[in-house]
Amino acid sequence: NAGVTQTPKFQVLKTGQSMTLQCAQDMNHNSMYWYRQDPGMGLRLIYYSASEGTTDKGEVPNGYNVSRLNKREFSLRLESAAPSQTSVYFCASSEVKRTGNTIYFGEGSWLTVV
Amino acid sequence: AQKVTQAQTEISVVEKEDVTLDCVYETRDTTYYLFWYKQPPSGELVFLIRRNSFDEQNEISGRYSWNFQKSTSSFNFTITASQVVDSAVYFCALSEGYSTLTFGKGTMLLVSP
Numbered sequence: 001n002a003g004v005t006q007t008p009k010f011q012v013l014k015t016g017q018s019m020t021l022q023c024a025q026d027m028n029h030n031s032m033y034w035y036r037q038d039p040g041m042g043l044r045l046i047y048y049s050a051s052e053g054t055t056d057k058g059e060v061p062n063g064y065n066v067s068r069l070n071k072r073e074f075s076l077r078l079e080s081a082a083p084s085q086t087s088v089y090f091c092a093s094s095e096v097k098r099t100g101n102t103i104y105f106g107e108g109s110w111l112t113v114v
Numbered sequence: 115a116q117k118v119t120q121a122q123t124e125i126s127v128v129e130k131e132d133v134t135l136d137c138v139y140e141t142r143d144t145t146y147y148l149f150w151y152k153q154p155p156s157g158e159l160v161f162l163i164r165r166n167s168f169d170e171q172n173e174i175s176g177r178y179s180w181n182f183q184k185s186t187s188s189f190n191f192t193i194t195a196s197q198v199v200d201s202a203v204y205f206c207a208l209s210e211g212y213s214t215l216t217f218g219k220g221t222m223l224l225v226s227p
Contacts (some may be wrong), residue, residue, distance in 0.1 A: 033214060042205060042219040043159075058214065090159060101147065101209055105159040 003027065004106035006091040012112045013081045021076040021109050023091030032074035033058075033092040033103065034066060043090065049074055050096075081113045116141045118208050120218035127196050128226055135191040135221050137206030143167075148182065148189040149207040149215065159205070165189060196225045 006023045013019055025032065033048040035058075045058030049068040063085060065077045074093075078085055088110050094103040117140040127133045139148065150162040163173065165182050173180045177194045193200055203222045207215040 040219060042217040043215075044217075045214050048214055088157070102149070102161060102164050103215055104161060105151075107158045 004091055004093055004104055006089075006106035006109050008109060009107065010110045012114060013078070014114055015082060017081050018077065018079050019081065019111075020078075021089055021091070021111075022073070023075060023106060024073045025091075025093040025104075026072065027093060027095070027104065028071070029093035029095045029104075030071070031094045031096055031101070032068065033094075034064075034074070034076045035090045035092065035105075036060065036087040037090060037108075038087050046076065046089075078111075081111075083113045085111065086113045087111060116143075116146075116208050116210050116216045118206050118216055118218035120204075120206055120221050122221045123219075124222045124224065126224045126226065129197060130195050131225075132192060132194050133196050133223065133225075135193075135204050135206075135223065137189045137191065137218060139187050139189065139206070139208045141187075141208060141210055143210040145210075147209045149209070150180065150189075150191050151205045151207065151217075153203040153205065153220070155202070162191075193223075196223075198225050198227055201225045 004025045030051045034046040035043040037043045044060045047066040049055045052071045055066050067075045088108050090108050091106040092103045094101050119138045146167045148165045152160045179192045181190045203220045205220045206218045209215050
């Protein structure tokens with residue numbers, strides 16, 4: 001099983017450029033997430049989508065937009081990249097059950113903004 | 115608001131030593147879930163365990179064990195007879211009800227031969 005797949009794995013952007021991180025999951029999960037990881041900060045939630053057609057802001061949404069294209073895909077867009085958005089980005093998905101909500105992560109996308 | 119504190123930034127041990135990673139959480143909910151994830155040097159996040167707030171039974175899986183204590187709001191993780199392959203960053207996380215995960219800042223474990 002592929003699980004959660006995100007692309008690209010590595011990207012270098014110039015300040016002001018735009019780009020979209022793609023994410024797809026094959027586990028038929030309802031919920032999907034985008035997190036960023038910065039040194040000493042742990043993982044912080046950018047946006048999430050509890051189900052197809054809905055999106056909500058997380059802890060650090062500024063500078064990002066998301067699209068829940070369908071149940072499988074959840075993309076993250078940087079409209080005008082800034083050096084502060086240099087980070088590792090993780091897409092994740094989960095199936096919310098009465099027994100809990102375990103989140104499974106993709107392998108990460110390393111983004112550098114120069 | 116939910117919060118997870120991993121006070122240990124970095125731990126260094128020699129192979130075969132036992133090591134405990136601390137995790138303290140804050141939540142106002144009575145129903146919540148606690149998690150541990152492992153992030154090896156390759157960067158991916160690997161799910162290790164989920165624990166429900168209504169089940170304080172400790173769990174053991176091979177060399178890994180978890181001690182959940184509601185009285186002290188702690189969910190500590192012990193690796194017995196550590197190995198070099200255990201070197202990684204370990205994250206503790208909390209979810210209130212069906213909400214998203216809040217992560218601690220992680221503990222880097224270095225196991226030397």
